[in-house]
Amino acid sequence: MKRAKPGDLRAVVEAIPGPLAQLLARDWPRGLPVAVNELIEQGLLGEQRTVEELAERIGRRWVAFGYENDLMDSLGKGVRTSLGVLEELVSPSKCWGNNLDCEDGIDRRTGDDCPRCVEQRAERRADREQPLAERPPTVEKPTPVPAPYVPEQRDDAVGINEEQRALAREVLRGRTRLPR
Template identity: 75%
Template structure:
């Protein structure tokens, strides 16, 4: 859009007495967005923008949020609100201050008054703000009640309801768990109506069929949590090639399961940040992940998150030694005795399986090979004389001479 040479840009005219009436920043911003809608070619000083448009102009979320600033401007005399039922609300912007105005008419007069009599000027501005507070007081009470009700509703939705025992309903047995009483004669079958004496029920094998935390010797997980700084230190100590791979796979940040795994190692295994960082660096090299990712002949890494879990997770000690760190005791810096014991047992079991037993092995008899067939030799004919033989030879000769 071209601008003609020598022409003035559009601007908004705001009387100086309005800027010195005691309005704060947001109230002045609302007045400015009202004044920029005036048509200076006419004598009308009334505008009617919607509250939604005013709220959007000054960066508020809801149209109702602009109402306190409009009421404050009306209390200061800067605007006059014309609201009628069924009609659009309009706002009149007087050109001159209201009747009985005792404040400065321009900025020069306000500066001279503040310089010559600062106490009186400060008292006058306090009176102006008192008018605003008085106009807003009825609405402030309603607003505080509405906010407190909303907070109470959100709090009740976040907190689960705790059932209150009224003494009329008896506990119902729904499985293997039995209701635990708190009387003094819990183990006496004859004392069914024994009252409680305030002592806690047993937590050994008699409480809830021995399924309590004290019966198992384990504490409730999640009581102690790791500090955010410790989690951040471990995340920053991830090997750089793996961290770059994770950044490509998870551009918005690692999942919550990573923090939970690190917290479990720091709290449950009682490891320090330095020990966990040393574990990740050692496994990154010893487990061959560095060669797989960086070497030309490496197999590569399919999922970086799985490799990170292997680097951080607890040592797989065969003897469940809490101080075992990949086969070495972290306190004595020697081989884990439980791992060595389990290794010797596995070797002994393998030797027993490979050792031949003392029983003789049955040997099958070889199958005899049949002899080749030899036709039986026929002997001389019995009962034939020499003459008969001669006739037979002659018959053979005659048969041989016949044409075929």
């Protein structure tokens, strides 16, 4: 298997925004996990991106996804896991049409909107705007309703006379105690 050059890996890691790099250094004092290098290698070799393209992706997503505001703004939410943020910044674009040239909805070769993403967005928008009456019916499973419990009527109690039944009723009502 082909491996990325260590210098390329270092260059991408150096493109991590300063505040995130500080959080990562605090959370991972012995260095980043191997999974980070594997993710960067996937970008460099699998997606065939250059170091500059990955560095640009990290910087663009840092701002566009709001992580900069979350860390820098006094009202920001903060960052729960620094490694999760880094993975989100480096990970491949989630193109709806699986277009390898799509970079967050923009075709990196032409600079135009990714045609597959545009098509998918239009379909989703049309589905949302379609009146409820025109939408295909959704089939829902009926929720099973348990039958109410009805105790059996037991008139077949063998060996119990009417006097014993009356005593049992009185005991159940709490009016008397059983003889010992």
